[in-house]
Amino acid sequence: MSAGDRGVQAFIGIGANLGDPEAQVRESFARLAKGLPKTRLTGRSRMFRNPPMGPQDQPDYVNAVARLYTRLEPLELLVELQGIECACGRERDGTRWGPRRLDLDLLLFGDQSLDLPGLQVPHAGIADRDFVILPLLELAPxxxxPGMGPLELLAQRFEGANLIPVAEPEASVTAAEGHG
Known part of the structure; x- marks a missing residue:
């Protein structure tokens, strides 16, 4: 099953902890809204501050989740996301869980389960990350x-999580975000 002409709903995890992380996340929302072909931004969560998942000798992250409607195929969307990361100063040096100017993860692509070279959907760590599950819950309770069950049940594991909201979601998705 592909995105084809009808399109699918996709969710993107956003994270940054270098430079001005809040500005990086805001910039990524803007780029997702205006810079992706055959795609429109249809929702965004609040931004949350949280400790790094990997080595602790790095700044806290700011994370959020974006909801897209796209007619791109999964690997096409991944390439576009990596282009945004690169444009925002991301350098891929193979470091796992290290500091980043911007990280965009394709979390979900419709109801598909994919295991392709360079892409696993649902994202491999989705169920273990409060900074993904809780913002995702805001957008799509x-x-x-796929393969894991209701988001609401996964979220119960994270009651009392240490995420600190740093910004409220936008009241609505602006008209400029409706292009795609």
Whole structure:
């Protein structure tokens, strides 16, 4: 099953902890809204500050989740996301869980489960990351995660999580974000 002409809903995890992380996340929302072909931004979570998942000798992260409607195929969307990362100063040096100016992860692509070279959907760590599950819950509380079940049940593991909201979501997605 592909995105084809009808399109699918996709969710993107956003994270940054170098430079001005809040500005980086805001910039990524703007780029997702205006810079992707055959795609429109249809929702965004609040931004949250949280400790790094990997080595602790790095700054806290700011994370959020974006909801897209796209007619791109999964690997096409991944290439576009990596282009945004690069344009925002991301350098891929193979470091896992290290500091980053911007990280965009394709979390979900419709109801598909994919295991392709360079792309696993649902994202491999989705169920273990409060900074993904809780913002995702804001956008789509009734969502079913392929192979994992209801998002609401996954979120129960993270009650009392240490995420610190740093910004409220936008009241609505602006008209400029409707292009794609």
């Amino acid at each position: 009734g969502l079913q995660i």
